[in-house]
Amino acid sequence: MLKFTEDHEWLDIEDGIATVGITDYAQKALGDVVFVELPEVGATYSKGDEAAVVESVKAASEVYAPISGEITAVNTALEGEPALVNSAAMDQGWFFKMKVEDEGELDELMDETAYADFVAGLE
Amino acid sequence: MSTDENLLKTPLYDLHVERGGKMVPFAGYLMPVQYPLGIMKEHEHTRSAAGLFDVSHMGQCYIRATDGGDPAAALEKLMPGALQVLKPGKMRYTLLLNDEGGIEDDLMVTRTHEPDGMLYVVVNAACKDKDYAILEEKLAGQITLEPLDDRALIALQGPKAEAVLAALAPEVADLGFMEATAVTLEGVVCWVSRSGYTGEDGYEISIPQEEVDAFTRRLLQNDDVELIGLGARDSLRLEAGLCLSGHDFDASVSPVEAAVTFALGKKRREDGDFIGAERILKELADGPKKVRVGIQPEGRAPAREGTPVADMDGNEIGVITSGGFGPTAGGPVAMGFVPAAFATVGTEIQLIIRGKAHPAKVAALPFVEQRYKRKTS
Numbered sequence: 001m002l003k004f005t006e007d008h009e010w011l012d013i014e015d016g017i018a019t020v021g022i023t024d025y026a027q028k029a030l031g032d033v034v035f036v037e038l039p040e041v042g043a044t045y046s047k048g049d050e051a052a053v054v055e056s057v058k059a060a061s062e063v064y065a066p067i068s069g070e071i072t073a074v075n076t077a078l079e080g081e082p083a084l085v086n087s088a089a090m091d092q093g094w095f096f097k098m099k100v101e102d103e104g105e106l107d108e109l110m111d112e113t114a115y116a117d118f119v120a121g122l123e
Numbered sequence: 124m125s126t127d128e129n130l131l132k133t134p135l136y137d138l139h140v141e142r143g144g145k146m147v148p149f150a151g152y153l154m155p156v157q158y159p160l161g162i163m164k165e166h167e168h169t170r171s172a173a174g175l176f177d178v179s180h181m182g183q184c185y186i187r188a189t190d191g192g193d194p195a196a197a198l199e200k201l202m203p204g205a206l207q208v209l210k211p212g213k214m215r216y217t218l219l220l221n222d223e224g225g226i227e228d229d230l231m232v233t234r235t236h237e238p239d240g241m242l243y244v245v246v247n248a249a250c251k252d253k254d255y256a257i258l259e260e261k262l263a264g265q266i267t268l269e270p271l272d273d274r275a276l277i278a279l280q281g282p283k284a285e286a287v288l289a290a291l292a293p294e295v296a297d298l299g300f301m302e303a304t305a306v307t308l309e310g311v312v313c314w315v316s317r318s319g320y321t322g323e324d325g326y327e328i329s330i331p332q333e334e335v336d337a338f339t340r341r342l343l344q345n346d347d348v349e350l351i352g353l354g355a356r357d358s359l360r361l362e363a364g365l366c367l368s369g370h371d372f373d374a375s376v377s378p379v380e381a382a383v384t385f386a387l388g389k390k391r392r393e394d395g396d397f398i399g400a401e402r403i404l405k406e407l408a409d410g411p412k413k414v415r416v417g418i419q420p421e422g423r424a425p426a427r428e429g430t431p432v433a434d435m436d437g438n439e440i441g442v443i444t445s446g447g448f449g450p451t452a453g454g455p456v457a458m459g460f461v462p463a464a465f466a467t468v469g470t471e472i473q474l475i476i477r478g479k480a481h482p483a484k485v486a487a488l489p490f491v492e493q494r495y496k497r498k499t500s
Contacts, residue, residue, distance in 0.1 A: 030356075032163040033421050034448040035455075038475070053477065055425050057162040057448050058354045077425070 003106060005066045011109065013100060019021065021094040022054065022085065025032035025119050031057040033085040038074040039096055047105055052095050054085060066109065067103040089101055106111060133179035134275045134332040135339060142350055150248035152180040155352040164355035166450040169321055169359055173281040174351035175342055182251025183271040183329060185235075186242045189264060193240045196233065198263040201258070201380065203397045206242075206390030209234040209253055214301045214316055218378055218386050219246075224399025224406075225374040227379060228254050229366060233303045233316060243303070243314065243329075244278070247368045260376055275335035280325030280359075282494070283347040286464045288315075290345075295326065299498030305337060309338055320356065322363025322493040364417060364488030370428060371444045371458055373416055379406035380414040380460070382488075388466075411440065414466045418457040419486035420446075424476050425455040426483070429473040432459055440465060443474065448491055456490045457483075 003011045003018075008026035010019040027033065035055040044064035045051050052063040074096045078084060085093040100106065110118060130153045139146060144155030155177070157165060168174055188194040192431075195206035204217030214233040216228050228250040233243040246254045258268055279288055289290055289296045292306045295315055303316035314329040342348050357367070366372055372381040377399070384407065391397060395404050420426050425447050432441035446457030455473075465472060470485040 023409065032161050033155060037426055057166075057450070058201070058360060059155070060427060073329070082423075 002108035002120075003066075004112070005064075006118065007064055007066070011065065011106075012094075017072060017097050017122075018067060018069070018100055019097050020063075022063065022090075023115070023119075024089045025122075026077050027086050027089040027093070030054060030061060030085075031058050033082045036078040036082050036085065037079065038094065038100055039071045040077075041071050041074060043071045043104055045071070045098070045099045048104060050065065054095075055082075063095060064096070065104040065118075067098065067100060069098040069103070071096050071098050071099040080113060112122050133177055134335050135177045135179060135277075138336055138339060139177065144350070144352060147307060147353070149353060150180055152248065154348070156249060157352040157354045158350050159375055160349060162352070162358065163450050165349065165351045166351045166354035166358050169281045169323060169351055170353060170451050172349070173287050173344040173345075174274055174321070174348040174359075175277055175281040175339065176356055177187065177275075177339075178278050178327070178331070179275040179335070180248035181276055182246040182248065182254065183274055183276060184244050184246075185269040185271065186244055186257065186258070187239055187267050187269075187290070188265055188392060191213050194233075196234075197262045198258075199391070201261060202232070202400055203387045203391050203400075203403070204232070205391055206232055206333070210238040210244075212304050214287050214303050216386055216408050218383065219257065220378075220397060220403075221401045223375075224377045224402035225366075226376055226378060226383075227257060227297045227374050229383070229386075230254070231316075231318065231370075235303070243453065245327075249369055271329070273332055274329050275332045276327060276329050277318050277335065278321075278325060278327045278344065278462070279348070280319045280321040280323045280351075280361060282324060284323070284325040286333050287342065287345050287347055288308050291341075298309060298326075300324075300495040301336050302498070311323065311338060317496065320363075320365060321487060322365070322411075322491055323359075324382065324494055324496045325453070348391075357445075357449060358449060359410055360492040361445050361447060361458065362451055363493055364433040364458070364490065366415070367445055373381055376487075377406055377411065378404055379403060379411045380413055381417070404466070409424070410463050413460045414463055415444065415458055416461055416466050417468075417486035417488040417490060418443065418446070418459050418472070418474070419484050419490075420455040420457060420474055421484065423454060423483040424480070424481055426457045426474040426476055428458075430457075432461055432483075433473040433475055434465070434482065435471055435473065437473070437480065439475070452490045456486075459490070461485065
């Protein structure tokens, strides 16, 4: 199940684990990504907490926890190749995985069609 | 906050938008921060071929002496560079000082070929109103300042800049670094200098604003030329170790602290006949309390402007004034102030990024070797 936030994050939810990344729209807006600061495995966040930082050539931007839960994995490939966020935003450029603590939070997120409409409204 | 409606546009605004420039407010203007190529590739293109920059937002002016003599005599009261000795067609980097020896702005002064020794001066966009006001107030009755609001300014920078421009006017190849002359380009008389803000060889071209769009399009027909935005302009100058006015120094910082003592003429130091000389000469003799240095973060995390600098015990000792990712350096690079005792290249320090200490070292500037075409004669 693919979900989206208004902060241009995507969540791919499978068996109670959400894989989280930023959308193609977000990576284009950021420009060339040169560094990603990832959370620590085992850390827990509430929805909206700052969980990661993505740095482009020009600026640093926060990535917020899109839901509440514990971090179960981080994408260590981004340490050596942060540009994956640009080249493969929706798959290999994922940031972290987290346990879905409250299924109800998922209902507040957008599905693919709603997100496409949301982005279209920004342009 | 100013709204977009209050922002000025350069004569190349339509071209920027047409070429997909991402327009952002900068120094009161709407300027392109990047084009579809992106900051990284724009930076690399400038280092390997030729980048074309719109710098029309900068302040261009002519300065003459009211008595018909050398206007440099008056300017030297406020600027520590050797300006009276400038021969026609020679250009110099200098500083506009205040009474306390702080740097109000840095600027380029060029002697024109006019019989009255008129100077052509270029100042930073964000400072131009302030600079003009200081000059007209402090040198009242001694100089006349004529802003050249009808002229655009573009910079062509990179190893292929000479070939690109010489194809239109072969004589530009004869200019050495920091030399300038009038050149007819595509039938338009321009003022061309061999100078820039990237660490690369290249030119800055002052051209009537109504001609700049057509001329820029002509240059862009050359496959070696790409439009470059403010983002890459910043990473290029940072790698070249060049100061950004208002960031790497401000009105409280002296030329010794800013490590731009090369701008202090030898005889000018001996004579000490410029404002703020007392502090500046004292710092030259005794050393400054703090000094701008290059800083090499050891990890991959960029340290941005404002990042605290700490010693190895965690005591805050300074601050990053410019920092980011250097595409040619292949990693993060920065400049900032540290106490003089920490200024030796190789000194270990820490950068406090988002509350966490990251190891770094004081590094030699520039990070990327400057490739100016100096005349040997």
